[in-house]
Amino acid sequence: MAKKTVNKSTTKKPNADRLIEWYMAYTLENEQAPKSVYKFAKEHQIEEADFYRFFGSFDGLRNDIWKRFYGNTISVMEASKEYQEFTSREKLLTFFYTLFEVLSANRSYVLFVLNQYEMPLKNLEQLRGLRKKIRSFAKQLVADDNQEKSIKILQKSEMIFAEAVWIQFLFLLKFWANDNSPAFESTDVAIEKSVNTAFDVFDNTPLERIIDFGKFLWKEKMV
Template structure:
């Protein structure tokens, strides 16, 4: 895709997000959206087959932005799987913070955080591919009998991301410091499970969640 095409596609997504927030609802039709935002309908269909496709592409663009930022970090590719996952999560939520109003609207529109949400389908596919790569890297140093199935553990990683999204969605702490703690503890727990030494981390993470639940009730 040329730079011109990328700019046009991004402009449509930006207009879509602004339209949604200004009216507190998604556009009801492509015709109405294009008319109100002064976009050419033919150009819209050049990049998107429907309004739902725009919604999915917004989330996909968040992922693309994260990976673009991470790939610029000199040591990212040579870091451990654990450090790469931590870097992804921290950068992911920094990107979401720039669009928090839209993200909160998008998440509030979903009936279930961990259901088959069409908006997050592309993000799920991309993130699970990333998680699979981390798992396969971790398996390289393990004997075959103790290796973990990438398909199963990448799905677990997706569930973890959904949990963190919900946590961040509800977080009212200054600078979202509680989300940072949740990221660190959940990743530590996940990799302790991955290394078959989960007990202390599970207890620690459980205490953290209990404290947050009790404090907010």
């Protein structure tokens, strides 16, 4: 009697993690994003409805990937007992160091999706969810600092600082994408100098760090 062929189709409903894993793998292996949810679902032997249970579109999935990078970053930081005792400056430094470690672990995917479209703004649309989270993180840092300052004039603007941190992230993202140094050491230096500069500006301290940061950017040909 002939041996019955086993159907290798998926028997379990996929979850969001699995869909993201499939999407990232497809993108890297084919050097392009999947063309349609229908074909994507068919390739993985699931129903379209299984995809739409978690994401309304590929745009939603791509957005979620960046939010997960953020989530992983926060989880790693908060696992450290020392983190809660850090100053706001130290927390922001730790945040950027950790976030770019997460991005480096997914560098091939990140570089591809950041250059997927010819129009730069189109590539940045997937960062909308991440932007909200980074700005919220920055606002909390300022709120914590402001609680310790009884004189209102010495308090930082949460909105301005949050937007500054977001712009800082975009600068660091571009810097990291072009960084050819071993283990992205130049990015680590850029993080340290940019964070220190940001806090010095908001704290109205001397401008030596700004000058130092400018020299660094010139050396790295970023200005």
